[in-house]
Amino acid sequence: MSHILEVKGLTTAFTGDYGTDITVDHVDFYVDRGEVVCIVGESGCGKSVTSLSIMGLLNRGGAVIDGSVLFDGKNLLGLTEKELDEIRGNRMTMIFQDPLTSLNPVFTIGSQITESIRIHQKLEKEESRKRAIQILQKVGMPDAEAAMKKYPHTLSGGMRQRAMIAMALSCQPALIIADEPTTALDVTIQAQIMKQLQELQKELGMAMILITHDIGLVARMADRVYVMYAGQMIEHAQVKDLFLAPKHPYTKALLATVPGIYDSPERKLASITGVVPEKYDTIQGCRFADRCPYMKEKCLTYEDNEILENGHEVRCCRVGEWEAS
Amino acid sequence: MTNHNKKMQIQIANEYKNENYRQTVWRRFKHHKLAGISLIVLVLLCSAALLAPWIAPYPPDEIVGSFASAPSKDFWLGTDQIGRDVFSRLLYAMRISLLVGLMATLISTVIGVLLGLIAGYFGGVIDMVIMRFTDMIMSFPYILLVLVAASIFKPGLWTIILILGFVDWPGIARLVRGNVLNLRESNFVKSSIVAGMPLRHILFSEILPNTVAPILVYATSVVALSILDEAALSFLGMGVQPPTASLGNMLNGAQSLTVLTKQPWLWVPPGFLIIIVVIAINFIGDALRDALDPTTRKEK
Numbered sequence: 005m006s007h008i009l010e011v012k013g014l015t016t017a018f019t020g021d022y023g024t025d026i027t028v029d030h031v032d033f034y035v036d037r038g039e040v041v042c043i044v045g046e047s048g049c050g051k052s053v054t055s056l057s058i059m060g061l062l063n064r065g066g067a068v069i070d071g072s073v074l075f076d077g078k079n080l081l082g083l084t085e086k087e088l089d090e091i092r093g094n095r096m097t098m099i100f101q102d103p104l105t106s107l108n109p110v111f112t113i114g115s116q117i118t119e120s121i122r123i124h125q126k127l128e129k130e131e132s133r134k135r136a137i138q139i140l141q142k143v144g145m146p147d148a149e150a151a152m153k154k155y156p157h158t159l160s161g162g163m164r165q166r167a168m169i170a171m172a173l174s175c176q177p178a179l180i181i182a183d184e185p186t187t188a189l190d191v192t193i194q195a196q197i198m199k200q201l202q203e204l205q206k207e208l209g210m211a212m213i214l215i216t217h218d219i220g221l222v223a224r225m226a227d228r229v230y231v232m233y234a235g236q237m238i239e240h241a242q243v244k245d246l247f248l249a250p251k252h253p254y255t256k257a258l259l260a261t262v263p264g265i266y267d268s269p270e271r272k273l274a275s276i277t278g279v280v281p282e283k284y285d286t287i288q289g290c291r292f293a294d295r296c297p298y299m300k301e302k303c304l305t306y307e308d309n310e311i312l313e314n315g316h317e318v319r320c321c322r323v324g325e326w327e328a329s
Numbered sequence: 330m331t332n333h334n335k336k337m338q339i340q341i342a343n344e345y346k347n348e349n350y351r352q353t354v355w356r357r358f359k360h361h362k363l364a365g366i367s368l369i370v371l372v373l374l375c376s377a378a379l380l381a382p383w384i385a386p387y388p389p390d391e392i393v394g395s396f397a398s399a400p401s402k403d404f405w406l407g408t409d410q411i412g413r414d415v416f417s418r419l420l421y422a423m424r425i426s427l428l429v430g431l432m433a434t435l436i437s438t439v440i441g442v443l444l445g446l447i448a449g450y451f452g453g454v455i456d457m458v459i460m461r462f463t464d465m466i467m468s469f470p471y472i473l474l475v476l477v478a479a480s481i482f483k484p485g486l487w488t489i490i491l492i493l494g495f496v497d498w499p500g501i502a503r504l505v506r507g508n509v510l511n512l513r514e515s516n517f518v519k520s521s522i523v524a525g526m527p528l529r530h531i532l533f534s535e536i537l538p539n540t541v542a543p544i545l546v547y548a549t550s551v552v553a554l555s556i557l558d559e560a561a562l563s564f565l566g567m568g569v570q571p572p573t574a575s576l577g578n579m580l581n582g583a584q585s586l587t588v589l590t591k592q593p594w595l596w597v598p599p600g601f602l603i604i605i606v607v608i609a610i611n612f613i614g615d616a617l618r619d620a621l622d623p624t625t626r627k628e629k
Binding site: 059061063064085088089090091092093094097098100102105106107108109110111119120123124168171172175 | 452514515516517519520521522523524525526527528530534535538539541
């Protein structure tokens with residue numbers, strides 16, 4: 005079976021007053037039907053830009069300069085806006101980080117979802133309304149019928165995100181991109197919503213790309229994981245392999261930042277020293293080198309991906325070597 | 330805070346909880362005393378103007394009395410220099426002035442909103458061309474433009490409505506463009522793009538409703554301005570042509586010194602009406618701005 009989404013050599017650049025920055029640098033990944041793929045990484049490493057590039061939503065100044073995005077075998081980058089509109093919403097959709105600003109403040113939840121169904125599924129108004137209520141119930145909106153008449157600002161954050169998810173799912177897309185869908189919510193609500201999202205994903209057989217920096221979420225949701233750093237994919241593995249045996253020093257450091265429940269009270273929270281370099285497209289060799297405790301001379305020239313068994317990919321020249329040191 | 334006060338507040342909060350947006354706006358609007366009075370005055374004036382054919386004691390354009398007679402019980406506001414009833418003419422003049430104000434505003438709002446939406450949403454070259462054109466219209470001394478236009482085309486009611494309509498839109502276009510620039514980067518517009526909504530839907534059903542409030546507020550000031558401009562043009566003889574009465578060409582009589590000094594009933598009422606209408610509209614605009622702004626939360 006072919007991949008539902010296959011991204012090859014995606015390169016996105018932003019042109020500003022000070023020249024051009026390549027924010028996403030030859031990123032390759034794929035998503036199969038019905039699976040959940042996580043993309044993890046720190047802030048500012050290009051996760052969101054990757055998803056916006058796929059959706060064709062880059063802000064002014066941003067453009068995809070190389071690569072291809074194959075959705076169901078069709079290259080999205082070559083389509084016109086009109087052809088894209090056929091795919092967006094119907095076959096592929098996206099959930100944004102901040103549910104308040106993602107809903108139109110002057111319309112009720114109900115009218116927004118109904119409208120979306122009416123336009124895409126070409127249903128009658130009454131029929132669309134019924135479907136909207138059904139979907140709201142599905143995403144766990146209490147008293148869905150009353151919620152239809154509410155404006156976004158009168159709902160709590162969790163309810164808003166449920167409404168957003170309902171809107172995204174209203175047309176039963178084959179692929180859903182969730183860009184940090186629960187970052188703005190507190191932990192209990194986050195758990196509920198992610199659980200519901202996972203159930204719906206299984207039920208509807210959707211593929212999902214989950215973009216997050218929450219390692220716990222990755223462990224629970226993902227089938228496969230891509231680790232992104234400074235605009236590049238640096239590690240890709242099945243979720244188990246990644247958590248049991250990370251092959252990249254960055255992944256290991258990332259996993260080490262998660263506090264464990266059996267940690268001793270004296271344990272200090274681990275952090276990765278330094279930050280993602282601001283302008284990373286001109287760095288020679290490994291981009292993590294200046295923060296990496298295992299850095300050696302050869303890291304400064306290394307560029308390629310190494311493929312280990314089971315499709316485990318790593319972009320590190322000292323793979324299998326640094327663990328020992 | 331006393332217990333009683335707290336109870337009151339909870340009661341008030343409960344009362345407000347179930348109201349929709351329109352009710353909220355109306356409640357806030359009513360807090361503005363001046364705007365309330367203005368609204369009543371304006372409604373009275375508008376109905377008087379609408380009902381002019383039934384209210385007016387005499388036909389407005391016919392000679393019904395002696396020349397320039399002072400107010401009396403037959404002619405409440407006197408008669409003008411050729412013996413027409415001033416009160417009847419005033420009622421019909423209100424019709425014309427309000428018609429000019431509303432129609433000119435309607436035309437300029439439609440033009441301004443369309444150009445503003447297009448410029449703001451598409452940006453780039455389209456934005457540049459539209460906004461430079463807007464600047465051009467704005468930088469033109471427009472009374473001159475109006476005078477030239479009025480002398481090229483046959484002066485008259487619809488000429489002046491069209492002229493004012495085509496001159497007043499740059500302000501609205503700029504306002505709308507500014508709002509659209511903000512809104513098009515907002516997540517809800519992005520999520521409708523992601524949802525594959527057609528462009529027409531995004532422009533008119535997502536973006537436009539979010540910018541209606543400022544347009545409405547701005548439009549009230551355009552109504553007031555258009556009424557003033559009509560008065561000015563008619564005063565100069567380039568606007569509504571006699572015998573049709575408008576507030577401006579009734580003032581025209583005051584150009585003569587005798588009228589100005591000896592016959593105040595000819596120019597005080599129309600002048601006064603212009604002031605009242607313009608002030609009332611401006612107060613209403615002010616109150617609308619406060620009432621429509623969701624960030625103001627004064628509940629007193």
